[in-house]
Structure formats: structure tokens, C-alpha cells
Amino acid sequence: MDLDAIQQMFFQESEEGLQALESCFATCREGGDDAETINTIFRAVHSIKGGAGAFGHEHLQTFAHHYESVLDQLRSGGLTMTPALLDVLVAAFDTLTDHVAAAQGERSTPDDSAVLAALEAASHADAAPPAEPPAAPAAAVEAPAPTAGSDDFDALLGLLGPEASAPEAASGGDDFDALLGLLDLEPAPAATPSWRVRVRPSGNGFANGSEPLLLIRELSRMGATDIAVDASDLPPFDELDVQRSYLGWTMDMPTEVAREDIEAVFEFVDGWQIDISQEEAPAAPVEQPEAPEVSVEPAPPAPVVTPPAAAAKPEPVEAKPNPVETKPTPAVTKTAPPSAEAAAATIRVELDKLDRLVNLVGELVITQAMLAQRLSEHGLGGTSELTSLENLTRELQDSAMSIRAQPMKTVFNRVPRIIRELEADTGKRVRLQVEGEMTEVDKTVVERIGEPLTHLIRNAVDHGIEGPQDRIAAGKPEEGVLRVAAEQRSGRIVITVADDGRGIDRARVRAKAVERGIVAPDANLSEEEIDNLIFAPGFSTAEKVSNISGRGVGMDVVRRNVQALGGRIGVSSRFGNGTSFTLSLPLTLAVLDGMIVKVGDQTFVIPLGNIVESLRAQPEQLSYLSEQAAILDVRGTQLPVLRVGPLLDVPAQTDPGETVMIVVESDVGQAVMMVDAIEDQRQVVVKSLEANYRAIPGVSGATILGDGRVALILDVDGVMFQARRKPALAA
């Protein structure tokens, strides 16, 4: 695994950590700030800090360090949780999220000075009596944010604390005695027990751009003292392979640093020798002479720099009365942090491998269907073995799909922050209600639903929920309620975004639609149709353009995004009482329940999600606007008849009496699709046309049927759109 892959893993774990943090803060808001929750928060921030250090993300690491310090005080009882502190911690969490995004190159480095100052002030809240001077701004206290790139070693000076910027450090020149003084960053306690840490990178420790010194520096930042290099393996200059690592280090680490924290530094390295043992430190300082003697021995194999501590260190004494860490730990190759007990239940799998599995299972389903068809042609269709194979295949397919399933929580966890930002921007107060966050849906859907959902939420707060004064005037609680819910219903996931705001002002929507030429002034529109006008391209009722929900171009984009996922969006509203948007999406994009229909000599699949009913048309149900344009009366509702054959240029049955009428619905309403016959109803494996051929209007994908034929999957919305462009073929 190369460094990029490991770093990617770090980012994934950071995302998970951030999600855990959001959940924990929600718990805290409800008064659940118990020790375990605080510990979980601490651990998540600590892990992010460790990884950031390993990969040289200085800004992230520095910020996480400050954040962690306050959390550490909180978990050790030095601070008590108050609403004010929680606000600071949540603000810091948002900044941490931004730092993680910046480390991934998704945004610029956030300005964290205000939050750092707030953290610094918070860290003194309990400890310092009011008479003490206020805490200095964090930036002045420690770790000025480096301005150079993340891997710029210039930043090291800043990271090493105020001593590094002391005048003598800047003196430059060749007065190294002064510079050496920098070594004494922390006065080592004279006789306190400490961890003895021995580290030796693997021979290929520089592979993939790894830089062992970064980890040594991280240990130094954590409080390591007496860092001594072991260069005894360094070969003669003529034999030196510059790509191999020959050095090792020994250092002391205060016992206040948890063992797992030390191990966490090496979380992302492979093949290193790492030995952490506990021992009683000698009463007197061991080493670090001001000007170490350099043994420049003629004999090449002799170690060049072997400070006493490295060569002549006594064996570790395992006699520390620390009950937690008494077990001796042998030198290990590639650390396995003990905190990984929970990780044993899960493994990480590359998405590519998963996709290949799902694809193969899809092929298996197709092959099974073909086999079944072939056997049935020979009168063997009903054999029990075939039924078993069919059941197993379906079960295997469900299992494979469930591996890709993710809880909606991963999307919903981002909502609180959006709300916080909106509250800050609008001055409105919003209470978030989240339901069904554990509802699972395919990863692709989870990944692609975030944007439309965010837009709906922004829209609800910006346009829906009123300001506090307006709400009080309307007899509502000052705080608005935004409900975000997910549930599985009939094999689809239904996501609801509902607010208790002012609702859609239909008169205004209609007026605006008329003004923009979207509807005719005399159009007879139902309430539902008026509500749906907000999805019309370019429609906006915003009196003033805000930077929150954009320029009113959003809702049609939301609808398009949802449709691209094979979903539909609906809106219902009561003026004065709120608006509710409902998104209905398939649980997966890889399989689809469809009706197999014949049109001429072609076979098509119509997604069951679009089908309302199917019927044979009686002549008296049909009325004709022209020879080609028909209207079907379905129990009093007049629906346009879409002749699928002509629409897709396929020769087909033209006599309505000989065809099947399939009533379909989409976001734009209902219509009737006229096909020659219904063949079957079954689950089909969706194959992308875009990936394998090219996009075709009115067709959303393809599948392979049991007899090996390719059947196109109709895009009902697309067909209805086509019909509008060819009105002569529809009503």
C-alpha cells in the first residue's frame, strides 16, 4: 500500500471521526456529556491530530493539538461542561472539519485564530480565578500557524513553541551553542519515571515519500526528551545506499503521555521496529551534553554518533507501579494500537473491489436467468435445483448490495453544521429533528443525495422558516423546527425535509410564474401544480438574492439531481404552517424492479416505481385530438397517451385496441404509455448505457434478459419530455 493510499485511509477515518464528533455533540446538547462521550470526542480529535502529524498537515495538526488540550482538561475534570464551553467546542469542531477539508485540498486553510483564542480562554475558565489577567490569544501563546506549505520544514520552528522564536534562535551565524540551547525545550523532570521509546524505521523507510524525521519531530512535540540517534548501522560512505534507512532513535517520553498516544504516531508506518517500555529515569540528567563528543573513528563500521544514552542504556526496568501499562511489550513490527479492539469487527475494502463483486453478482443473476430460460425451453424450468439456485442468487445479490449500503447518517450528520451556519447568517433560530438516520441506502445514492438535500435545507431555513419576530407575531414558537427524515417505503427510500415556516405563498408563486412566462395568466392550476412551479427552471420568488439559497436556480437543479438518481421529488405546503419536500429514491442504482414490455420487435423495461397500473383500453375510453394524439379516460382522469414505438422510432402496433396501456407517473404528472404487450415483471440488473455506449434520450440504461437479449430501460421522465417535443405523438 503506498503512502497516498494510507493517507486516503487517514482521511476516511477522519471523516468517520468527524461524524462521531457530530453525534457526540448532539448527545452533549441533550445533556449527555458523560465521561464516555467526552472520551469519544477526545479520541476522535486525537486520532486526527496523530494522522495529521504523520502526513505533515501542520495546520490541521496544530489546531487539533489545541483542541485536544481543552478536551483533555475536560475529560480529566479540570474543566466542567457548560453551554458556553459546548459552544466553543462545537465551533472548534466546525473549524476542525474545515482543516480536514483543507488538508484534503478541498478548500483553503481556515482562519482559526478566533476559535483558537476561544479555546485558549476556555482552557482557563475553571482554573483561573477571575482576578487573573485574561488569557492571551492562542496564536501568541503557542504555535503560530505556519504560512508555508504543509511540508515546509520552516514551519518546524513555529511548531516548537515560543522558545524557537526566541532572539537567540534568530541570531543565525555560527553561534551554535546558542542554537543548541533550543534543545532544552522542556526541562526533563529529574527522577520521574518515563517511557523509553526505541524507534527504527524499516530499511525502505523512505518509500513513497515517507519521512521518518517527521515522526521523530512529532514525538518531540509530545514531550520526548533525550532524543539520541543510533547510527551504528550506518555503512561506510562508499557503500551507502541513499534510498535505505539506517538510523534509529531512542528517547524518553513522560508517562503522562498515554502509551496508545505514542503508538498512534506510528499508526501509518509499516515494518518499523518500535519498542515502548517503561522505566525509572535516573536521578540525574542522563545526557545531552552541550557539545557532544563526536566519535570520528577511522574504523568505518563504528557508529558515528552514539550518545551514551543510545549505546549504554540499561535494560528497561519494568517496575513502574502503573497498573495499566505493566505488561512488557516486545519490539513490534508495525504497531497494532490496542485501541483497535472495536476495529476487529470490520475491515476496509477498496470500493473498486466491491464494485467488481457487485458487477459479477449482476452477471451471475443474468446468467442464472438465461439458464432458467434455457432449461424451461426443455421442460426443466420447475426443477427444485433451479429454484434453489434462483433463491441463492437473489440472496447473494441482496448481500452484495447490502455491503454497499450505508446509513443515511453519513449525510444527516452534516446537517447540524449547515443549520448552525444558517442560524448565524440569518439570525433565525432552528431546532433540528432528525429521524431514520440509520436507514441504509446504496453508497452511490448516499454520495449524490448530499447536494440536493443541502439545498433543500438551506431553502427551508432561508425561505421557509420565519425570523423570530415574525414567528412570535404569527403565534408560533420563536424557534423554528426543521425535520429531516429518512425511511424505507416499498423498496425505495423516502427522504423528507419539512419546516414549520410560512409555507408556500401560492398567490405569489403563481404571479411570479405568470410574470416569467412559465404559465399562462388564465391557466387553471391546482394547488399542487402551483406548488410544483417552484421546480420550474429559472423560477425564483426571492425578493432579494441571498448567498444562502443562491439565485433561485436551485430547485430545478435539485429536481434534476434527484431525477438523475432515479428519484422523484414532491412538495406539499400549507400557507402559514410550513412546507414539506419529499424525495423518493431507489435504494440502489444497480438493480431495478421493472416490467418487461414489447414494442414491435423490441423489448423494453419500464421501472415499476413509475407504474401506477396497466389496462386494456376500451374504445369508449379513448378520445382523439388528431390521428396520432389520443387521450385515455382513466376513471374520469384524462391522461395523454404516449405511443412508445413512434417516440423511439420503433415500428409498433398502432391499433389501441390491440395494445396495453400502462399508466405511469413522474414528477411532471401522469401519462399513459402505449406498448404492444406485457411480457414479465422482474428485477433486472442495470447496465449503464453512458459507460458502455452513449446516453440516449428516453432511455436510462439497459439490461440483459434471460434469453440473452438486451432490453433498454425506459426513462419515464425522459419519454414524457420527448413526447412534449413531439406533441403530435402525444395528446
Place this chain on the structure above:
Amino acid sequence: MSRIELLPAVLDTAAAKPLADMLHERLTENEPLQLDGTAVTQIGQACLQVLLSARQAAAARNVTLSIREPSEAMTMMVTLAGCADLVGKAED
């Protein structure tokens, strides 16, 4: 009189080979060598090893190899790595 070579700003793993080549060449001249670290903004383990090993080789030849005017960044990292003596006062 000793020869002075200016060290590059970035002494990362990629810079180790050119650095080693340069030092090999200079050491064959059997002249005192000073490496000017003024410009160094970063140094990694690979170059640190090269410097340590080269100094050892120089000593074996009774040739002085020293680093003069190391930058703060260089001093800091080399010191952190337990090799403070490497950036000791340059000998004239």
C-alpha cells in the same frame, strides 16, 4: 584554506543522491570541506545519513568536513534528530 559548498534549500530524499555524489567528488580532493547550510529550509533523514556517513569518511581520510552557518530550520531538525554535533561550529 578550505573549500565551501553551498547546500541546496531542500535536502529531502530526492536530494540525497546528488548530495552524496557531490560529497564523493569533493572527498577525493582531500581538501578541508565546509558545507554552507544558510539556504537549507528542510532536511530529511536520507540527507542526514549522507552527511553523517560523509563526515565519517572524511575523518577516516583526516579531512575536515563541517557545516557552517546552518539555517535555523536545518539546525532545528538535525538537533531534533539527535545529531546536534553535525551542525556544530564550523572549523576554519
